[in-house]
Amino acid sequence: MTLSPADTIAQLTALLGANGVIGDPDRMGAYINEPRKRFHQKAAAVSLPASVEQVQAIVRWANENSVGLIPQGGNTGLVGAQVPLRGDEVIVSLQKLDRIRAIDTAAGTMTSEAGTILENAHKAAEAEGMIFPLWLASQGSARIGGLLSSNAGGVNVLAYGNARELTMGVEAVLADGRLYRGLNSLKKDNTGYDLKDLLVGAEGTLGIITAATLKLFPKPEDYETALISITGPEAALTLFQHLRERIGSRLNAFEIVPRIGLDMQLRHGDLDRDPSAGPSPWYALIEVSRMKGGAPGALQTAIEAAFAEGLLDNAVFAESLEDRTRMWAFREQMSEVQSKEGASIKHDVSVPIAAVPQLIAEGSAAALRLVPGIRPVPFGHMGDGNIHFNFSQPVGADPKAFMASADEILHEAIYEIVLRLGGSVSAEHGIGQLKVDLLKQVKDPVALDMMRAIKMALDPKGILNPGKMLRAGP
Incomplete structure (x- = not known):
């Protein structure tokens, strides 16, 4: 029998206490309103367990009563995985659960609970002379569990890998309430399936991650950061190959941003001044780490060589922390500033690095054919092929009319190009509820069958994040 809302709240309160449950819809706003405001369902309740044992108790109760559960970290996800789909979920x-349980500098690991805010994880590592290199714009509110569940990327993937590569082990509550104790820090463990890799990136559909053992790295002595003026993505690709040959693994980040993005930020006052060397069609933001004992100037030397070969137009180097902060703000504010320009259509896609220029050229041309006056704003991680291919509405257009007429046709056009180039329709944001139908269209049918079989084996009642990533039916 389906529980009434009152029974759900009463039974959760019996498990967690009055401070562990939010049943009043007026107090749920921070939990059900996601950043892009695309999904608008209520929840039956919000539960706030204070221990792993309480998480287990909630899951056992939900399994017995066939109640859907939505694991949530900092509610920063962009595809709706962390908010309700039906309106009856908890x-x-x-x-x-926000403790740092342990830091082992010798082993280069940190064991963190799932509720730890990413920025706090950074501070804890840096206090020990180490870094946790997962770095993204929402680090002041995103939490470790959500970042692992979505296999987050960020700007340091080039040097350190994404969340899955930064995770050595996880602890997770399974759909029947049992606790998977996988918090090991072994670099070599050949004892069967890698269950950690299964749970990371599963968006809470296979288990609720409660803690993780994460990789730490020695803190660099300094960073060299430069904002490079380039003619376009083709020049960026050539410059990237040049720098990778000369700098190798010390090349932390290689981001590209079009001039329109800088114009938007200066127009709305998001930047106090232009961080670039002057007007340019495109910019590349590049950062290199320097470890203790390393000679400074590696990036400047490589850039000077590139300039001599005609690979770039101009460059400005960060000479202070303030300069570096301003350059990174330019990159990190790109998505946010678009909301000040009206409606925008967003794509999180990836292609082989060599195909990035073709993706941007063909995608921009297709958009302009379909919607005259549309403003392409592609930017992102040139170094790993992940481009946030966004489009701002034409100047003066009605936002609702623009989204109603352009969203679907533009998605079809961009995804067709991405797939033709051997890419992915979701590079780092995940599937959630936004791309479930799209996944069915583009994923190998055998892979989908395997995913459904794993889901059925671990969550036969379908209580863990129901309807996310995979939905019933062909």
Whole structure:
């Protein structure tokens, strides 16, 4: 029998206490309103467990009563994985599980609970002379569990890898309430399936991650950061290959941004001044780490050589922390500033690095054919092939009319190009509820069958994040 809302709240309160449950819809706003405001369902309740044992108790209760559970970290996800789909689910917020359990500098690991805010994880590592290199714009609110569940990327993937590569082990509550104790820090463990890799990136559909053992790295002595003026993505690709040959693994980040992005930020006052060397069609933001004992100037030397070969137009180097902060703000504010320009259509896609220029050229041309006056704003991680291919509405257009007429046709046009180039329709944001139908269209049918079989084996009642990533039916 389906539980009434009152029974759901009463039974959760019996498990967690009055401070562990939010049943009043007026108090749920922070948990059900996601950043892009695309999904608008209520929740039956929000639960706030304060221990792993309480998470287990919630899951056992949900399994017995066939209640859907939505694991949630910092509610920063962009595809709706962390918010309700049907309106009768219970959100399980991990925010109270926010301890750093251990740091082992010799092994280069940190064991963190799922509710730890990423920025706090950074501070804890840096206090020990180490870094946790997962770095993204929402680090002040994103939490470790959500970042692992979505296999987050960020700007340091080039040097350190994404969340899955930065995770050595996880602890997770399974759909029947059992606890998977996988918090090991072994670099070599050949004892069967890698269950950690299965749970990371599963968007909470196979288990609720409660803690993880994460990789730490020695803190660089300094960073060399430069904003390069280039003619376009083709020049960026050539410059990237030049720098990778000369700098190798010390090349932390290689981001590209079109001039329109800088114009938007200067127009709306998001930047106090232009961080570039002057007007340019495109910019590349490049950063290199320097470890203790390393000679400074590696990036400048490589850039000077590139300039001599005619690979770039101009460059400005960060001479202070303020300069570096301003350059990174230019990159990190790109998505946010578009909201000040009206409606925007967003794509999180990836292609082989060599195909990035073709993707941007063909995608921009297709958009302009379909919607005259549309403003392409492609930017992102040139170094790993992940481009946030966004489009701002034509100047003066009605935002609702623009989204109604352009969203679907532009998605079809961009995804057709991405797939033709051997790319992915979701590079780092995940599937959630936004791309479930798209996944069915583009994923290998055998792979989908395998995914469904794993889901059925681990969550036969379908209580863990129901309807996300995979939905019933062909």
